[in-house]
Amino acid sequence: MAHRIVVIGAGYAGLTAAGRASRLLRGAHVTLVNAAPDFVERVRLHQAAVGHTLHKHRLADVVHGTGIELVIGRVTALDAQRRELLIDTRGEPLGYDTLVYALGSGPDTAGVPGTAEHAVEISGPDGAHALRDRIRERAGRGVLTVVGGGLTGIEAATELAESHPLLRVRLLSATDPGDALSPRGAAHLRRVFDRLGIDVHSGARVEEVRHDAIALAGGRTVGSDITVWASGFTVPGVAQQAGLAVNDKGRVIVDQTLRSVSHPEVYAVGDSAVLRRPDGLELRMACATGLPAGWYAAGAVAKRLTGREPRKPYTFTYFQQCISLGRRDGLIQFTDRDDRPRQAVLTGNTAVQYKEAIVRGASWAARTARSTPERRRTAGESPPIRATA
Numbered sequence: 547m548a549h550r551i552v553v554i555g556a557g558y559a560g561l562t563a564a565g566r567a568s569r570l571l572r573g574a575h576v577t578l579v580n581a582a583p584d585f586v587e588r589v590r591l592h593q594a595a596v597g598h599t600l601h602k603h604r605l606a607d608v609v610h611g612t613g614i615e616l617v618i619g620r621v622t623a624l625d626a627q628r629r630e631l632l633i634d635t636r637g638e639p640l641g642y643d644t645l646v647y648a649l650g651s652g653p654d655t656a657g658v659p660g661t662a663e664h665a666v667e668i669s670g671p672d673g674a675h676a677l678r679d680r681i682r683e684r685a686g687r688g689v690l691t692v693v694g695g696g697l698t699g700i701e702a703a704t705e706l707a708e709s710h711p712l713l714r715v716r717l718l719s720a721t722d723p724g725d726a727l728s729p730r731g732a733a734h735l736r737r738v739f740d741r742l743g744i745d746v747h748s749g750a751r752v753e754e755v756r757h758d759a760i761a762l763a764g765g766r767t768v769g770s771d772i773t774v775w776a777s778g779f780t781v782p783g784v785a786q787q788a789g790l791a792v793n794d795k796g797r798v799i800v801d802q803t804l805r806s807v808s809h810p811e812v813y814a815v816g817d818s819a820v821l822r823r824p825d826g827l828e829l830r831m832a833c834a835t836g837l838p839a840g841w842y843a844a845g846a847v848a849k850r851l852t853g854r855e856p857r858k859p860y861t862f863t864y865f866q867q868c869i870s871l872g873r874r875d876g877l878i879q880f881t882d883r884d885d886r887p888r889q890a891v892l893t894g895n896t897a898v899q900y901k902e903a904i905v906r907g908a909s910w911a912a913r914t915a916r917s918t919p920e921r922r923r924t925a926g927e928s929p930p931i932r933a934t935a
């Protein structure tokens with residue numbers, strides 16, 4: 547029987563891994579399992595929240611002619627001893643010889659009371675569409691609060707404020723939004739917040755989300771007609787429940803070849819894995835880091851199945867952070883290799899065009915990993931592009 551490689555999760559990381567594995571290992575049987583029938587460009591979901599229709603990439607079309615078997619269904623359990631997956635749309639368990647775990651992440655709504663009940667989130671299409679509908683119900687008026695001053699919160703607040711000038715947009719953040727930027731980058735961000743009328747509250751710790759208000763540490767309460775939760779991501783519990791070695795957030799712990807430290811037949815990539823560089827730096831959850839990890843993992847699997855060892859560990863060199871600030875402005879913050887900001891930034895329309903090219907490139911790279919040629923010298927390890935969106 548052909549070696550069975552099953553990739554779970556068809557996001558940036560999983561789709562890349564499946565595509566490349568199917569090309570490198572023509573004798574293997576590659577199956578790709580995903581909860582939804584489309585590849586979702588998560589990095590555009592704040593656009594969906596303001597009513598843009600995102601391009602639909604049907605997974606059936608993406609894998610057409612590749613030999614990859616596509617299973618649409620949600621993985622409900624992993625039996626790591628029997629090497630089987632339970633999928634809600636299949637009567638029979640799905641067996642594997644090698645598993646690539648790429649289930650991504652979702653909103654982190656545990657921990658702060660009221661968040662799951664009263665806040666909306668934009669980490670998946672359902673959340674983004676629910677936010678769009680809530681804004682429409684209020685005819686684009688009222689107070690909208692974005693909680694979380696990281697990149698997702700910044701992108702959401704600016705997109706929403708630009709598209710809905712009658713909304714009063716507030717950004718609550720425990721830290722200073724943009725505190726990881728260079729002085730020039732932070733100054734540009736402040737200018738954009740001012741121009742769009744976004745009311746920024748730094749040092750705000752949310753203790754409870756209510757139907758129409760948010761309670762802050764220190765006893766203050768602020769009114770909020772719509773609350774958008776953009777304060778961190780959490781990962782599906784499938785790996786933890788299966789007994790794979792995970793960190794305190796449930797993310798799979800992998801070695802330097804992206805192989806589970808507890809289950810060598812399992813590789814984990816993208817948001818649901820703890821990706822570290824050989825120098826120990828933990829990589830940010832990002833499509834920028836996940837996509838090349840999917841590419842690398844497929845190469846590592848291929849090497850081991852053909853009796854070789856990966857030549858190099860997985861590594862990643864930061865170069866930039868690409869931040870959209872609505873459709874008419876943006877910020878490209880160039881960084882050193884360790885993700886620390888350099889002085890250089892791009893802003894305005896140049897940044898908009900730059901980020902759009904990166905986002906398109908990442909989606910294209912994930913969808914075409916099947917046909918991306920190997921570079922001769924680094925075959926087996928290098929990503930197809932430096933996807934640093």
Ligand SMILES: Cc1cc2nc3c(=O)[nH]c(=O)nc-3n(C[C@H](O)[C@H](O)[C@H](O)COP(=O)(O)OP(=O)(O)OC[C@H]3O[C@@H](n4cnc5c(N)ncnc54)[C@H](O)[C@@H]3O)c2cc1C
Nearest residue numbers: 555557558559581588589620621650816817832833834935
């Ligand atoms: C609004 C927003 C903006 C962002 N902007 C940027 C940006 O500018 N740059 C950047 O680098 N990153 C950005 N990110 C982060 C980026 O989207 C993620 O880091 C990236 O999508 C992770 O890729 P992944 O392949 O690990 O997971 P995902 O892209 O989340 O894909 C996971 C897949 O697994 C599927 N899945 C989940 N659970 C199951 C299950 N139980 N069974 C079957 N299938 C399942 C999902 O349906 C999905 O298709 C942004 C995120 C958001 C929400």
